[in-house]
Amino acid sequence: MVDFDSLPADAPPQERALHVLETVFGYSSFRGHQGEIVQHVAGGGDALVLMPTGGGKSLCYQVPALLRQGTGVVISPLIALMQDQVDALDEVGVRAAFLNSTQSFDEAMQIERRLRQGDLDLLYVAPERLMTPRCLDLLESARISLFAIDEAHCVSQWGHDFRPEYIKLSVLHERFPQVPRIALTATADQQTREEIIHRLQLEDARQFVSSFDRPNIRYQIVEKANGRKQLLDFIKSEHPEDAGIVYCLSRKKVEETADFLRSEGINALAYHAGMDYAQRTANQARFLREDKIVMVATIAFGMGIDKPDVRFVCHLDLPKSVEGYYQETGRAGRDGLPADAWMAYGLQDVVQQRRMIDESDADETFKRVLGTKLNAMLALCETLHCRRVHLLDYFGEKSAPCGNCDTCLTPPVSFDATVEVQKLLSTVYRVEQRFAPGHVIEVLRGIDGERVKQWRHDQLSVFGVGSDRGEAEWRAILRQVIALGLLTVDADNYSALKLTEAARPVLRGEQAVQLRRYQKPEKAKRSSQRSSFVETDLSTEEQALFEKLRWWRVETARAHNVPAYVIFHDATMREIAKARPQSLDDLRHVTGVGEKKLETYGAQIIALIAEMQAAQSS
Template identity: 80%
Template sequence: MNTRDDLGARALHILETVFGYPSFRGEQAAIVDAVARGGDALVLMPTGGGKSLCYQIPALLRDGVGVVISPLIALMQDQVDALAEVGVRAAFLNSTQNFDETLRVERALRAGELDLLYVAPERLMTPRCLDMLETVRIALFAIDEAHCVSQWGHDFRPEYIRLSVLHERFPQVPRIALTATADHQTRAEIAHRLQLEDAHMFVSSFDRPNIRYQIVEKANGRKQVLDFIESEHAGDAGIVYCLSRKKVEETAEFLNENGLTALPYHAGMEFATRSVNQSRFLREDGIVMVATIAFGMGIDKPDVRFVAHLDLPKSIEGYYQETGRAGRDGLPASAWMAYGLQDVVQQRRMIDESDADETFKRVQAAKLDAMLGLCETLHCRRVRLLDYFGQPSQPCGNCDTCLNPPRSFDATVAVQKLLSTIYRVDQRFGAMHVLDVLRGADSEKIKQWGHDKVSTFGIGADRSEAEWRAILRQSIALGLIAVDHESYGALKLTEAARPILKGQETVQLREYQKPVKARRTSKPKGYVETDLTPEEQAVFERLRWWRMETARKHNVPAYVVFQDATMREIAKVQPTTLDALRGVSGVGEKKLESYGAEIVALIAEG
């Protein structure tokens, strides 16, 4: 039996020589130690925090093969390729393989020739696969994207519930469940359903300080996202999320017409087309993926510089998971969202019209309310976001509300006018009609219903329609007004409106700010490392071209060869010997052997 110091030294040796990193980050060392010693673990760690190492290194330390359960069939090949690049023997089993390929992997598994095996949950649960695993020595089970087990979560997968069978059939094999996103309720459900109540719990900070959060008033969403990309992220890789397949197609077409390289991705597309688009996004620079939430889980591309939302996510968990795909390399990245009245109405309607039971609807409504609170907050968005996950924090100085604090105002009188108008038109009309009455519009429909005679006609003429829409949106978000979808979107007062109308409570709202077109920056195409000198920047660009050609030859994504952060360090150090290159973070022994001579020669040429 190894002593604790000996095991820790071996783990650090693997980290340095195989993966090329000088030290563990955060709780990685403690997690590796716990699992390597045979303990179970439940790990919550933000995207880009290094979750994979938490099961890869224990699998290399223990006897047998590490079995990784992952729903990410389309990405397994890239994960296996990335491990091959550092000299780890890995393979996968999923539905994309033919019979001969499956047999080849199974033979390698039985012969003890694999360090890691990635398996889709559907494949794992077949009697053939479970029986086969009982014939080999298993180092550990890693359950990736563990939040998929939660029926309350944002990405429930029914097949995950059956994974408790691992504890029953392989009671001596340690299990590690990992996710980037889970509130207290979801954590409890993961532990219960996977029988991990006695597991070590590791909860890392949810903060991603390199991500700048920005939520803007939606006017013309497609034009706004184009302005955002052109002004702040020209030439960068990014993801634009839309709620519907139709909107994905239209937005991708619009961005292409305006000079960007944008690809659509949604579940209604042919599988082959989706796979090609995903592969291009992973392997090429500067691609913008326009997608529904069908895209993104497990995306390992480290240099995604922005994630934009053209529609409101259903929950903070979903928003956090999706925005977390930006800036995995720790370099500056943006999370941008356009948000408006229709988003609030649409999301509430989706909950009301769903076939779910009332308990589930209540949970979803509470999650939506938390998401709306994040959008409408007058204070630091990061504080609000982290508070949702139970993590206290201080104002970050790197979100829109910190950088350009919104003005609030006493909106009690304005809200009373709005609520009174809804009441005067008998709570039977939608937003446009109510606002027309409020502003005193000269409309045939208003005259037809006699609403030009109600006492509130024209009492809101001092504000623009956009201002009133902002007040209405915030009133709906606060639960003062409900939208009755069975009555064609009629606005109705809730019980919470009563004390406002009676003057017993006051209301503070965000002051409407007219959307301002983002100013174009002088940033050239492509991501420039701002802390590099001009000479170092030139080396970095040469390394990027070399990496692109090398990745093409090896048929792997560019980041699998080296991440930008590693190449930036190479550009700074400019090593002229293999020993000097060996000290660079991200350069392990296998990569030194594969690419060291070429890089040293490229530096010498410069």
């Protein structure tokens, strides 16, 4: 329970909200729209909140739940992470629990009793559990302060994380019309927003849309040559001692990549849905609780991951959509410190994704939606301009060049590729639109291999018209031409390249084409711009204290069986190292130190600081 005794009985709502924020969570002020959202929901209003990963969405429902009478019910698809979320709330003195399939009957019954008795501030429930008649009856027997629908984009049938149970959540409005609802997500274009509003019956809800920008993340997309080797170079040059996530498209590639990284001395773990549940859960727990671990995973891993110090997110395969890419890269740098989003991308990625769409069991309408989303992803990869501008524009937000992505730091060189594209399109036409990229490029370059001779394509007028360029250059050109929609890949015909209507004006010379000039992939070099991006200026003594605090945090987290960041974030410990508080009252003013953590850990921290100062002065 929150102690409001220190406030006047008639304290205004804003003052009460700030009191909760400071005494429970240790923050002196709200960020961005947080304050407005809290006031609106605490006052009984419905809300749709779009806020980037790491932007502080959870406070938007946690604080109102503590301000209102009853229990806040959080609908979350993240059963595997509910324990960590509840542990984090317990650390700050919030009475939280969850109901899911991992609990025994007796454990679930105990939570249900606490809910009915009003002994919970927050209850986490998966949508599948919520929709059972038993759970809905349980909620009707209790006093509910609000419903928070987390990861609300899961309601979208066109989205990358669709969960059928989310569509049924409109029942909340029907059965609990007086209880405010807040739907939250970090990834939603205009179409998805409209679907969330319609499916969840939030037509009258107030919308809060924060900037999607994460300026601390540096976006970099490189030409794929040897993807695994490029990944290794990147990790060793940029993040040799950091935690990170590497996404792969297939389970097999996850296993192979994790094995490869381990063989090269990287502490890598694997995660995908095909693994033994116990092993998968153990790997996730290690990633959350230990430092310097690289998780190699399919997209089954990540939604709701609160680990703040993930310093990089890499993709070895092309994501299916900008929404998926944005959500996955947003798991880096949640603490606001510099982080990297790195991707290796090549022609085969384009071919593979087109094939997956064409071979799926989805209807034609859904395939068209998937194709449109893939085209938007390709456009981001192939842009000649600032990646951040392009990314934010996708979500309807205008911005200026960031100066912190690869296309800003090393601007690509564009050239008039009209003639090259005409050669490529003509070759596709001359081989009757029946052959895959590799064969087309061989004909273009004049490579008279066995298959080319077999089909007598060495007799064509286009044979060798592109011999002035290497295979890698032609692959780069072909990839961009597919991204521009001049060619498509026919999955039903051995990935044959086919001309589109858009190719006609180019072939006729009526339309010019600008492309990015091919640059040979280089080995990753340690960036020199990073140090100027975010301040981390600790003196020698402060750094020593910070490291001592980190070791204390590791031991404390192990004793409490929680991730280290649940005790304190790095940012809070840096502030402690700088401030060197001499008393509990001094420590109370450090960001991230609420009353419960002050009571639990304050004396230990003050003693540790005194011990360090004594050692340094002797």
